[in-house]
Amino acid sequence: MTRKSTQSGAKAPTQRMLRVGELIRHRIAELLARGELHDKVLASHVITIPEVRLSPDLKLATVYVMPLGGNDVKPVVEALARNKKYLRAAVAAALNLRYAPDLRFKEDKTFEEATRIDRLLDSPKVRQDIEKK
Template identity: 30%
Template sequence: MESKRQRQVGKLIQKDLGDIFQREFRSLFAGNFVTITDVKVSPDLSVAKVYLSFLKTHNREAILDEIRENTKKIRGLFGAMAGKQLRIIPNFSFFVDDTAEYAQKIEQLFANIHIPPAEEEED
C-alpha cells in the first residue's frame, strides 16, 4: 500500500513529466500523443515506475525506446523543475500501460458472447 507521500510524489512526477514531454520532447513524438497514465514510487522515493499510454501511433515500442534512451536528460530536466520540492530525484523506469487495450479486448469478448435463451422446463 502506498503512503500519502508516495502518492504526492507520484502526482508531482506525473504533472512535471507531462510538462517536460509537451515542451522539450514534442519533436521526439512526431505528432503522436503520449500520456502518463500512472506513476508508482518506491517507499524510499528513489525509483519511479512511469506508465505511458500511446494514442495515434503504431510504433509505440520505437517511441518508448527513444524515451528510455533520453531518461538521463528527462531526469535532469525534472530535477531542475522539482529540485526544491524533493530531496532525492528518483530514477525513472518507463513502461507501456496497456490497460485501455486490455479493457477493449474484454469488452469485445463480452460483446461476442452468444447466450441462448433458457429453455422452459415442464412439470
C-alpha cells in the first residue's frame, strides 16, 4: 500500500506524523503559555503555534510560529532557536519516542497568505467577474 502523492510530488504525511506533530505542538505551546522558558523576548510575546510538520523518519520537526499581531517575528524565532535544547528535552520527556526530533522554528506565513487571498477576492476586478454571473 502506498501513500498518495501531493501535486508537488511530496508524499502526504502519515497519521503517525500528524499525531506526533500535534503532540509536539501542544507540548511547546504549553511550555510557552506557562512561561517555563526564561527568555525576555518570549516572555514579552504571546506566541501561536499553528502547525508542526515532521519528516517521514520523525527526526526533524519544523515548528511554525507567529507572535500575536504578527510583530517581532524574527526575534521570536531567534529566541526559540536559542532555547531549542530545553524545548527538545521537554518534548522528549513528554513523548515516548526512540529519538527526540530536532526542532526548527520558522515563521508561519499562512495568515499572510490568507490576507492576500482575501484582498484579491475583494478587488474590483474579481467582484466585477462575480457580478457578471
